[in-house]
Amino acid sequence: MSDRQTLPLEGIRILDLTSVIMGPVCTQILAGYGADVIKVEPPEGDIMRHAGAKQEPGMGAMFLHSNRGKRSIVVDLKVQQGQATIRELLQGADVFVHNIRPAAIERIGLDQASVRALCPNIIYAELTGYGITGPYAGRPAFDDVIQAESGLASLFSLQSGGAPAYLPALIADRLTGVTAAHRVLAALVHRERTGEGGYLNVAMFETMxxxxxxxxxxxxxxxxxSGDIGYSRLLTPYRRPYKTADGHIAVIVYNDKHWKSFFDVIGDPETFALDSRFQTAAARADSYDHIYRVVEEVLAKETTAHWLQTLTAAEIPCAPVNSVEHLLDDEHLRSTGFLQKHERDGRVEWAASALPGIRAAVSPRKGEHTQDYVKASRESGLASTT
Incomplete structure (x- = not known):
């Protein structure tokens, strides 16, 4: 069966005025489902084109992994002709997505009221740092700032007693992008049922x-x-990769069966039988520091290989602590086709795709499709007035 028969958003056109990570993640998901995503870039291009490793200027790895399957056009939104071009392109769009700050988008006449007056049935998706009605509305927002402001960075302190820390991944950008994608999908379903377009705002701060x-x-x-904040199982300092005799291992001894099996395989069934802190979910919920400390002390006595074999046989969830590099050779990921190979001008690019059946593609060079879309849009506009 061909991609054209299987991709659910085939025929949907998305005008994408997003940049950096949050918005591009959203529209890349939609492009993967078959939507025709027109990425509108300024003359200097999306700033992320310069981020990460690259084989050619303006095609950095960070850009590639958030913009696959899109078409790129260059439009200068600072000039009236550029703004007019966007209004022309809006006529053929089903969804308009941007992450431009509210004052700036209004200044160029592409705010919600203006766009929906021009195209009543369009879905207008606005991705912002903060909700548009609160006192923070209009503030600039980046992943690090949102990790700190949302309380995420403080959780590292609560768990370890050390300094606050950022998760070394763009969790706020990417989670907000995923959230925005499913909001757009819901809006498309609503329009299919009712014929009504709509407006949606997805904010990083509120999402996180x-x-x-x-x-x-x-x-x-x-x-x-009043009352304590926090889930003790996630905040105990003993919830971490456990040290073994020669490395580290991830182990989660979770339900009644796991705990009984754990004490059986370590040759200490008496502790499970006599210590009520291990026997029920309710008792364990009040004793996470103690029960996880016991696991830590036991695992330190044998090698990682020993525990992987022993715990797996006992059906206790466990895994090695992989490096990021290990993922590139992971037998499961390779066997499922997760790692996808693309070629561009005879050079290879690798990409990750968690969802089988979603279209994989290369990312566009800056302005690669400007003539295709802008010229076609203008010709269509001229034809409709003659």
Missing amino acids: AEFVLSDHFGKRTFDLT
Whole structure:
């Protein structure tokens, strides 16, 4: 069966005025489902074109991994002709996505009211740092700032007692991008059913605040003004890769069966039978520091290979602590086709694709498709007025 028969967004056109990571992640997901995504770049190009390793100028790895399957056009939004070009392209678009700050998008006449007056059935998706009605509206936002402001960075302190830290991944950008993609998909379903376009705002701060609070609301779930914050299982300092005799291992001894099996394989069934802290989920929930410290002390006595073999046989979830490089040779990822090979002008590029059946493609060079889309749009506009 061909891609054309299987991709669910075939025939949907998305005008993409996003840059950096958050917005491009959203529109790359939609492009993977078959949408025709027109990436609008300024004359200097998306700043992420210069980030990460590269084989040619303006095609950095960070850009490639957020812009696959799109078409790139160059439009100068600072001039009236550029703004007019976007209005022409909007006529053939189903979705308009941008992550431009509210004051700037209004200044160039592409705010929600202006665009939806021009195209009532369009889905207008606005990705911002903060919700547009609160006191933070309009502030600039970057992943590091949102990790700190959402409480995520502080969780490292709560767990370890050390300094706050950033997760060494662009979690706020990428999670917000994924959230925006499924909001756009829901809006497309709604339009299919009702014929109505719509407006949606997806904000980094609110997205990450929900992400953190969903795990750590704690007693404030029942009384917003008092009570402990946090989920103790995630915050115990003993929840970490465990040291073995020759390295580290990830182990999660979780349910009743796991705990009984754990004490059986280490030759200490009496402890499970006599210590009530291990026997039920309710008891364990009050004793995470103790029970995970016991696991840590036991695992330190044998090698990683020993524990992987022993715990796997006992059906206790465990895994080696891989380096990022290891993923490139991981037998499971290779066997499922997760790592995808693309060629551009005789040179190879590798990409990761977690979802089989989603279109994989190369990323566009800056302005590679300007003539295709801008010329066609202008010719269509001229034809409609004659």
